[in-house]
Amino acid sequence: MSSLQPVRGTHDLMFDDMRRHRHIEAVALEIAGRYGYGEIATPVFEFTEVFTRTLGDTSDIVTKEMYTFTTKGGESITLRPEGTAGVARAFITGGLAQQTPLKFFYRGPMFRHERPQKGRQRQFHQIGAELIGVAGPQADVEVIALAAHILKELKVAGTITLQLNSLGDVESRLAYRDVLVKYLSERRDQLSEESRARLERNPLRVLDSKDPGDQAAIKDAPRFTQYLNEASTTFFREVQDGLTALDIAFTLNPSLVRGLDYYSHTAFEFTTDALGAQGTVLAGGRYDGLIKDMGGPQTPGIGWAAGIERLSMLLSDLAPAKRPLAVIPVGAAEERPAELLTAELRRAGFSVDLGYGGNMGKRMKRANKVSAIAALILGEDEVKNGVVTLRNLDSGEQSSVPRTELMAQLKPFA
């Protein structure tokens, strides 16, 4: 392996890839703005504790996927594997508890040491939204509506469905946890090794397993919905009613258990059938305990994150970039006048390509290659007569335009 290869699971983004990323970010940011979100950028690395305390000691991300290193000063630092922990930390650091509700939108790279696949990289990019300080279900509805709105505006391909579940409040979850552990323990020998480990540490995750043995064991397990207390049930009902009122379709999925430990109540996931195994395009949920767990004041929150690379794969082709004008000097004597004309046109707002040498034929070829919409040819005669030859590169029509009329004549190409 050459050391000039990019690190496994990382990619260079250029030109068209970047345009797609920017488009997704721009659309998301604009829509989020309509919902009152302001942008936040937290550092790409934090003290390791920020993640271990919030994501939970049992989550896969913490136990096997973090890029953690020790600095020269002996501090343990981790490249952020997700965005919520950093935003919550910033919320506490900034003493923002007095200013709730607050709405944060973020975008940027995340890092997870996973085995790369289609739609799964070690450095990838997310957009995300967090609404902090609203305990009621209308927050859940609005946050999900924002997500749905962005996906709709991006016109992503394939069938996207919204899966919805409730993880209940702490009381409900503890009650259910006891019942579930008891049930699963009785069928311990049917469970996969992975699930047996989870039984001790995070039993709800067993419900998420696709292992056939686990599936069979889970089949008649007590349903969480039966153990939701009244408050949790009402909350979940109101979320569903709110979504229905907004005409946002969803599917209830009792086995939807988020991988991160900080979630409670609403959990949701927008999935597609168009990306193979990596079907989750946007996911999130409510995290009422997170900020307090981190050492801040008790503050409810809800949010989501979406993978830009995955969205990008679902995006149809972007509108082509703005086509430039090509300025073409015929001989050495016209180089300087061509540079001046180019500068003038750029100041006037045009995108202009000025070739870098070669005879006229070569420069015309280059104009074609950069898909220029028109060529402005400047030769000895043109300079002498104060005109430029304007050639429409699509139609081949060509005319001599006095410099004084040039800007007006170029209007159709702007």
Place this chain on the structure above:
RNA sequence: GCGGGUGUAGCUCAGUUGGUUAGAGCAUCUGGUUGUGGUCCAGAGGGUCGCGGGUUCGAGUCCCGUCACUCGCCCCA
């Protein structure tokens, strides 16, 4: 972390039961056209066959290892 597939020119790929100088299309460059591109014609350059080792008189082809990509498991965005 586990299992399967793939790796030949810048790109997409072909390469017979192992056998001489490894091919095509596209792209690039040059010329036809020293003030006119996109079409066309002619020609040229470009490959340690992912990397390392092994078997063999001989390896792109077979074997082992390794790296990367890819599909699935897992996990998730």
